[in-house]
Amino acid sequence: MSYDLIVIGSGPGGYVAAIRASQLGLKTAIVEKESLGGICLNWGCIPTKALLKSAQVFEYINHAADYGITINGEGAVNFDAVVKRSRGVADGMSKGVQFLMKKNKIDVIMGFGKLKGKGVVEVKAEDGKTQDISAKHIILATGGRSRELPNLKQDGKKIIGYRQAMALPKQPKSLVVVGSGAIGIEFAYFYNAIGTQVTVVEFLPNVVPLEDEEVSKQLERSLKKQGINIMTNSTVESVDTSGDLCKVSVKTAKGTEVLEAEIVLSAVGIATNIEGIGLEEVGVKTDKGKVLVDEFYRTNVEGVYAIGDIVMGQALAHVASAEGITCVEKIAGHHPEPINYNNIPGCTYCSPEVASVGYTEKAAKEAGYEIKVGKFPFSASGKASAAGAKDGFVKLIFDAKYGEFLGAHMIGFNVTEMIAECVVARKLETTGMEIIKSVHPHPTMSEAIMEAAAAAYGEVIHI
Incomplete structure (x- = not known):
């Protein structure tokens, strides 16, 4: 079987790369040893959010009286049902990726993929049978797993x-x-x-x-x-x-x-899945558990590329997806812009949520910037008060000389949905004054971004 592109690994890096390749006219195959969607869809980003939603609903029930609601009897957690719901959400998302593979005419080959030689991938199925497939371009997107410490060996039970x-x-x-x-x-x-x-x-x-x-x-x-x-x-x-x-x-x-x-x-943290995939056999260079690549994810071996958790950069699903798209567009002869790793949002979905992008205050100072910092607490936000979510704040950092938007740091209800505004603003090289003069809707949590910018320039109204 011969292709233009073979992708090894179907996580958010691999399956997104495969779809973009198909859109650009490349005959594409994807090799997956377990479940389409990889760790993110099956055992990571998506099912954890389902668990967290169940926890949030339980907290709402326990604090219903704070909102003027009386519930007769106590709420109770059915742990099996919570886990079952989470697994159901994950299964649904994995089926969605299966649909996308069919829609984009991508061949899915189940088994463990390994580089065998120039342009050749050996796929070993669960039953032990092997087959060789070939392509001019091969993308490694094998992801990561839970890292083990020597004094903290995982037994899977305790x-x-x-x-x-x-x-x-x-x-x-x-x-x-x-x-x-x-x-x-x-x-x-x-x-x-x-x-x-x-x-x-x-x-x-x-x-x-x-x-x-x-x-x-x-x-x-x-x-x-x-x-x-x-x-x-x-x-x-x-x-x-x-x-x-x-x-x-x-x-x-x-x-x-x-x-x-x-x-x-x-x-x-995580360890990279780079063992047994043929890197040594074909001479792909690695360093400290990461595959070495250039800004378009080319390894030192012609025709072999790597993206996602196995290369340098943040080990995040959205980073892997962006890398896959950039890599494939370069392969297809386009001229993609290299990814700016200082404009990648990070999110933690506890309660209160945490979201950030760009320089921290400490990093901005260490980089030599003279800075303006503005903070706006959610305790001063009408929407936050109405929602019963007054914990936290928005903190923005600007270069004092030119007003460059250096970083955004948020903790509070729903801030993982708010951080994208700051990512786009930084991409467009927006200044602090432009954020202040961009009218934000009231009452919203997001107007705290405008207020924090105003605080940095001594123009804040509501604190």
């Missing part, structure tokens, strides 16, 4: 990764989450909201350590208020799983503390 955390056989009474990036914090919020006792252990001084420091500190306050135990500047040294409960030895500034929990969730 010490688990994100995948098991989405479909546990029963709700744990207690949970220790190791790592406070987006994955760790989202699961900590979900399980705490449905009644599990949760402790988060973070090696660095702040939770969500990649975010602006003020956002991190606000999130820690909010999570503690919800009942989550937060331990920063702390390291898990060992876990004893021999008893009914895990005994987690945590080294803190004050000494070693032993925590007990039914389950330990390791959320310390």
Whole structure:
């Protein structure tokens, strides 16, 4: 079987690349070892959002009286039904990708794909049978998996990764989450909201350590208020799983503390899936677990490309999709603009939500900018008050000299939907004054962006 393009991996990088290739007239095949849609659709972005929605609904029920609503009896979590709904959402999305493959006349070949030689991919099916397919261009989009620490080996039962955390056989009474990036914090919020006792252990001084420091500190306050135990500047040294409960030895500034929990969730980042896919055989260069590529995702081997979690850049679904489109458009002879990795939004879907793009205040100063910073608290927002969601703020950072929009950092209700305005504004090289003079609708959460810009320039009205 011969193609113009073969894509190995059908996550949000791979399947999007395949569709764009088909749109551009390339005869395309996609190789997938498990489920169309990859981790994101099946075990990541989508099913976690379904779990988080269930937690949010449960919180609404528990706080209905705050909105003047009386509910007779108590709400209760049916953990099996919550997980079942999440899996159903994931299955529906995966079926949607199957439909898109048929619609775009993309051949789907199930099995483990491996580079075999110039322009050749060997596909090994579940039954062990192999077949060779060929193409002038091959894109590697094999993604990542939960990273394991040497002292925190996952057994899938008591010490688990994100995948098991989405479909546990029963709700744990207690949970220790190791790592406070987006994955760790989202699961900590979900399980705490449905009644599990949760402790988060973070090696660095702040939770969500990649975010602006003020956002991190606000999130820690909010999570503690919800009942989550937060331990920063702390390291898990060992876990004893021999008893009914895990005994987690945590080294803190004050000494070693032993925590007990039914389950330990390791959320310390991801490892790339680059083993066994033929990189060494064909001579593709890697460094520290990442495939080396240029700005259009070409490896050092002609005709072989790589995108998504296995290359440098943020390990995010929307980044992989953008990389796939850029890569394919270059292959097809177009002239795509290289991706600006400093204008990639990051989102964490706990409650309150966190969203950001561009420079943090610290990074802007380290880059040599003289800056103007504006903050607008949601406690001063009419829409936030009406929604009962006054936690958090919008913080914008501008270059003092030219008004360049350097960064946006938000924590609050629904801010993951608001951050796109800032991404587009930065792409269009909008200045602070242009944001102030762009009339925002009232009452909305999004007008906090305009107010924060005004605060940076001493023109804020509502605080």
